[in-house]
Amino acid sequence: MKAVTTTSTDVDVVLPCLDEAEALPWVLGRIPAGWRALVVDNGSTDGSPDIARALGATVLHEPRRGFGAACHAGLTAATGDIVCFCDCDASLDPALLEPFVREVRGGASDLVLGRRRPQGRGAWPAHARAGNLALARMLRRRTGLRLHDLGPLRAARREQLLALDLTDRRSGYPLQMVVRAADAGWRITEHDVPYRPRTGASKVTGTWRGTWQAVRDMSRVLAEAPAARGLVR
16 A cells, blocks of 8 residues: 655645544545645544554644544645545545646636545435435525535635634534635535445444434534625635
């Protein structure tokens, strides 16, 4: 398994991580050459940080539990012009981010999202798909965006992301990014990406309770009033 590149780069990939020892070798082996992997450990007990470090990733530690907390720690630590996000459970291939980055770098889009297309039985539980669909419809009513998914695979410019002043540190973080980007007038696009069965047990969408908590977090984000933030594209 090849180690990821740790030299200076203009693309950072933020990988929130909680007990992903089994998936890390495959995920880090798929990081495009010349990009930097930022594995943000969120309290793993299975040796994930050591595995990631041995494979050449930059490892950060975020003690406050929460998907948003891990993602934002990675964003604030990033130095690349473009920052990507990807789950660390081998359900999504980080190599799929290459055309996303080209689109952002070329100025065609400000935020590119991956629309998950399940590959194989069990890749995306029915209750998780239902929750995602409901949120997409609520997002459409709130912003007018005709998106189909709020998945974690995405790319945008770092300075623009920081200017969104994201505050959610739980499951609502990915949605808040889209909502505030829409309020700021960003050009947002989505592209189909294959979604594989994850390696290991899901912390959120694998249970009804986790999905319900995520929907509740995201509903709170959707209730935010649009604000004139003076954000630039």
